[in-house]
Each structure stands twice: as structure tokens, then as C-alpha cells.
Amino acid sequence: MPRHLRVMALLVASVLSAGLLGPAPVPSASAGSGRQQDRASSHTFIAAPIARWDPCATIDYRLNLRHAPRGAATDVRRALRRVRAATGLRFSYAGRTRSVPGTRTEDRRHGADLVIAWVRPGHSSLLPAGSTYAGVGGPVYSAVGSVDRRGRTVSRIAWARVVISTTSNRSFRPGLGRGLRRVPLLMHEIGHAVGLGHAPAYDHAQIMSPTIRPGLNHWGAGDLAGLHRLGRAAGCIRQK
Numbered sequence: 564m565p566r567h568l569r570v571m572a573l574l575v576a577s578v579l580s581a582g583l584l585g586p587a588p589v590p591s592a593s594a595g596s597g598r599q600q601d602r603a604s605s606h607t608f609i610a611a612p613i614a615r616w617d618p619c620a621t622i623d624y625r626l627n628l629r630h631a632p633r634g635a636a637t638d639v640r641r642a643l644r645r646v647r648a649a650t651g652l653r654f655s656y657a658g659r660t661r662s663v664p665g666t667r668t669e670d671r672r673h674g675a676d677l678v679i680a681w682v683r684p685g686h687s688s689l690l691p692a693g694s695t696y697a698g699v700g701g702p703v704y705s706a707v708g709s710v711d712r713r714g715r716t717v718s719r720i721a722w723a724r725v726v727i728s729t730t731s732n733r734s735f736r737p738g739l740g741r742g743l744r745r746v747p748l749l750m751h752e753i754g755h756a757v758g759l760g761h762a763p764a765y766d767h768a769q770i771m772s773p774t775i776r777p778g779l780n781h782w783g784a785g786d787l788a789g790l791h792r793l794g795r796a797a798g799c800i801r802q803k
Contacts, residue, residue: 601768605785607760613792614704614718615758616676619799621653625660627680630729634737635745639679641738642749646757649787650794664724665689677756679725679749681732689726697732697775700725700752712798719800723756725749739780747780754786758793762786 608614616622624643628635643654657675662668664678665687685692689699702723709719727748735745750770762769762785767776769783782790 601783601785602766603784603788605762605766605769605783606771606789607762608789608793609701609755609758609760610704610706610718612706612716612718613758613797614702614706614720615793615797615800616652616720617800618650618652618795618797621655622677623655623657623675624677624679625657625662625675627660627662627678627682629661629681630683631681631727632732632737632745635681638737638745638749641746642753645746645750645782646753646790649782649790650757651796652757652794663687664726675722677723677725677753679753680727681729682726683729687726689724690728694728695731696728697735697748698725698727698752700755702756702758708803709800710803711800717800720758725752725756727752740778742777743775744780748775750782751775754790757790759786759789 624639626636626639640656646652647654654677660675660678660680662678662680663682663686664680665682682690684690684694690696700723702720704718704720706716706718709717711717732745735743735748737745739746747770754771759771761773762771762783764773766772766783766785767774768779769785770779770781771783771786771789
């Protein structure tokens with residue numbers, strides 16, 4: 564079993580006047596050998612201005628479990644509960660979907676804000692054939708027309724997607740605990756979907772580190788500080 568697996572954040576910017584731009588992956592750094600840190604400053608965001616969901620609205624999500632292992636839906640719920648506890652964002656299950664993110668069959672009419680799918684490498688542009696990434700996650704957002712409660716411009720997330728590699732998933736056991744686990748992997752990718760970027764590569768105490776570390780089951784101080792800025796504490800988003 565590998566000691567760590569790489570993860571990647573997908574960044575797709577949407578500007579209202581120009582439509583959607585193509586996917587621009589944020590590459591993951593390879594694993595470092597630095598000591599564990601756990602600094603509150605160890606977080607980044609996927610966009611500037613910060614891209615975030617409106618915390619005063621519920622985020623509906625759907626699952627594509629066609630290639631998912633047993634217990635995957637339970638692990639998604641556990642990961643989302645941890646994201647909610649750190650952000651105050653509310654998630655509501657909207658059912659199953661056959662939509663596959665990163666394919667021509669991806670359907671934005673599936674009635675959900677967030678889609679999470681297990682995908683075979685090579686069957687999605689987000690996970691090309693031969694990819695060594697364990698997962699990819701990220702939002703589509705608009706940098707135009709939205710402000711926070713103080714009137715400052717914010718990038719509002721419109722929808723997001725997460726794909727988990729069926730190949731790499733064989734190295735992950737369900738739930739939480741020792742070794743490589745599926746809930747922390749989902750926490751990481753959903754972290755991207757709510758606006759977090761990667762933590763610095765030297766700080767291995769963060770779930771949002773570019774590599775998945777065995778036995779890391781809880782948000783680090785940097786993760787929590789970043790998630791706090793993306794959640795209810797930041798206030799509602801409104802149109803200008």
C-alpha cells in the first residue's frame with residue numbers, strides 16, 4: 564500500500580460576461596519529508612476574491628455510485644458532516660445521478676449544486692488515463708455581481724463537482740482510522756468544492772495538504788481557519 568497518494572484541486576472560473584472557461588487544474592506537489600506543523604495560517608483559497616457558497620442557502624448534492632465501493636454513500640455523509648461542522652454550510656441529499664463530471668454526458672440539469680462520483684481514470688477529463696491522483700474537486704464560480712454584507716465583491720460558487728479515482732480508491736479503507744481512509748479523502752476534495760486550495764506542502768497536519776497521509780482523520784488548524792472564512796461566519800451573499 565502506498566504511504567501517500569496525490570490529490571488535485573480543480574479550478575474552473577466562470578465570468579458572467581464571458582461564460583465558462585475551460586478546466587485549469589491546480590497541480591499537487593509531491594510528498595515532502597518535512598515535519599508536521601499544524602499552523603492556523605496553513606491554508607489557501609481557490610480564488611481571489613475568495614470564492615464561496617452563499618451560507619444562507621442549502622447546497623443540494625447528488626451521488627454517482629455506479630463504480631463506488633460499498634459504504635461510499637455513508638462515507639460521503641460523514642465527510643459532509645465534518646465540513647458542515649467547520650463551516651456552518653448546509654447540505655441536502657437530492658438522490659442518485661448518472662452524470663459523470665468531466666465528460667460530454669455531464670448534465671448540469673441534474674438538479675444539484677454538487678455532484679460526487681467515483682470515476683475510472685480515462686473516463687473523465689478530470690482524471691485522464693494513467694492519472695495517479697486519488698481525487699479531484701473544485702467549484703465553478705462567478706466573480707461578477709455578488710457582494711457580502713459589507714458590500715465587498717465576492718466570487719460566488721454556482722456549482723461544484725468531485726471525482727474519486729476507482730483505481731486509487733482500492734488503497735483506501737472505508738470510514739476513519741489508521742492507514743489510508745476514505746472519509747479524509749472526501750473531506751479533502753469537498754474542501755476544494757467549498758473553496759479551499761491546498762495547504763503548504765510542508766504542513767502535513769492539514770487535511771488539505773497536497774498529499775493524503777495515513778492516519779490523518781481530523782481537520783488541522785489551518786484547515787479550520789480557512790473553512791471558517793468560507794462559511795456562515797462570512798455572512799450571506801447577495802446580488803449587487
